[in-house]
Amino acid sequence: QFGNPIGLAAGFDKNGECIDTMLAMGFGFVEIGSVTPKPQPGNPTPRVFRLPELGGIINRYGFNSQGVEAVRGTLAARATSRRAAGLLGVNLGKNKTTSAEDAAADYAVGIKELSEFADYLVVNISSPNTPGLRALQSKESLVQLVREARRARDAVRWDCEAGPPPILVKIAPDLTAQDKKDIAEVALAERVDGLIVSNTTIARPPEVSAHANGGEGGGLSGGPLMAESTALLSEMYRLTKGKVALVGGGGVTSGADAYAKIRAGASIVQLYTALVYQGATLLPNMKRELVQLLEADGFSSVAGG
Incomplete structure (x- = not known):
């Protein structure tokens, strides 16, 4: 169970170095990564571009990661220390040099090495900054990937009562x-545990295109993504018939945004870009606003199991 439905999205803490700091700040869960099997530097700098007037950011990090071995060491050390309350998600990616045909093996490495520390795992096949990655969302590729990921997870010995993540x-x-229909069909047929909707977009709304940094390549996050990602969330909820857990991400900047995601079908939400602009005041303000909106509509809680 999630202590509260607002989490930190992957990308902020790529290597699991400040999990408990962020949980103590008030996040209900923290998702680290994306973690790749081998260390890689990501794309050359500059690779992050702010659009402060729009509450947006364009990034082309390219899965910069210390690699599975280093992150495993960090998580193992954390496991022996006093930890803040909250859940941990581990977001996994493939190395840039790994072909699409061998991608499943990369995710399997991450799952085998890191799943014992995770409350949930994420197979990230949607970053626009790794060549060929989004092709893994195709029906045939996704089926293979989901099956291989599950096989890798189930090969780990689970002594804990909770079982595998x-x-x-x-x-x-x-x-x-x-694409949407295919993903929904695979999610239902393969009994995928959940979908995170969504990653950053390569689209550029007019207000972004007009910005000085709007022409930079990479994924757009933050406020300009809210409408698009929430519409997709609603559609995926409909296509999966409410039978697949959905995490709402993309453009969450306020309690009202979080509530819109929940009303569109999300059980929980996550954010990153808003934290960059609003800092430590973001979470208490969001929680207060979300509670007010829930109570106004007669809800006492959010289903975030």
Whole structure:
């Protein structure tokens, strides 16, 4: 169970170095990563571009990661120390040099090495900054990937009462109608534990295109993504018939945004960009506003199991 439905999205703490600091700040859960099997530097700098007037950011980090071995060491050390309350998600990616055909093996490495520390796992196949990654969202590739991921997880010996962590798939907002149907079909047929909707977008709304940094390549996050990602969330809820847990991400900047995601079908929400602009005051303000909106509509809690 999540202590509260607002979590920190992957990308902020790529290597698991400040999990408890962020949980102590008030997040209900923290998702680290994306973690790749081998260390890699990511794309050359500059690779992050702010759009402060729009509450947005364009990034092309490219899965910069210390690699599975280093992150495992960090998480193992944390396991022996006093930890803050809250859940941990581990977001996994493939190395840039790994072909699409061998991608499943990369995710399997991350799952085998890190799943014992995770409350949930994420297969990230939707970053726009790793060449060929989004092709893994195609129906045939996704089926293979989900099956291999589950096999890798189930090969780990589970002594804890909770059993193996659920596996979620993080999808892009830039999908065709057929893509959405295919992903929903795979999620239902393969009994995927959940979908994170969504990653950053390669689309550029007019107000972004007009910005000085709007022409930079990479994924757009923050306020300009809210409408697009929430519409996709609602559609995926409909296509999966409410039978697949959904995490709402993309453009959450306030309690009202979080509530909109929940009303669109999300059980929990996550954010990153808003934290960059609003800092430590973000969470208490969001929680207060979310509670007020829930109570106004007659709800006493959010289903975030």
